[in-house]
Amino acid sequence: DTGVSQDPRHKITKRGQNVTFRCDPISEHNRLYWYRQTLGQGPEFLTYFQNEAQLEKSRLLSDRFSAERPKGSFSTLEIQRTEQGDSAMYLCASSPSAIGAPGPQHFGDGTRLSIL
């Protein structure tokens, strides 16, 4: 169990640029989640995948945001035309499929995005 891996750990970019983050879940986990955490707040749900299927998207996920998990393994989260308000920690989590009681979500260390 190597844990959930996120890359990069930090990203600084100018307003208006596009950014892409990567998440590698625990290998046997088929559920993958994205959350956003702003300073002083708890994480907010963005979206989640069961294998390659994106099953739910939050209203927080505007048209500028897109997430993919093409082969049911790693996932990418892209933000186009970044804005100041996008500055946050982006957290990825994974869990086994929930049949009966759910497996716990294991979180990565996050990608901190700073918009200049």
Added chain:
Amino acid sequence: AQSVTQLDSQVPVFEEAPVELRCNYSSSVSVYLFWYVQYPNQGLQLLLKYLSGSTLVKGINGFEAEFNKSQTSFHLRKPSVHISDTAEYFCAVSEASSASKIIFGSGTRLSIRP
């Protein structure tokens, strides 16, 4: 829809003293309840979870929580804290039927004084 309220944004405690971090939730359906801990510049680590059964749940690092359905509470306790417990603690809820997204509270910062 579910929501979580953590009643204290900060809790200062002396080392070796007991601590209770309060959490109330709101939901019209059955839920699962969690406590996560976050150390600086790190992701979240699961402390404990309540799915069903015994209302007293024991977790890692000596923490425990009690599920109280009538009061819709899930308070976290530790009988004696250590400097290393300094961190942000998040109470969270997930809808039992789908067990998908987790709704987090705004967090309680636990600071331990020597």
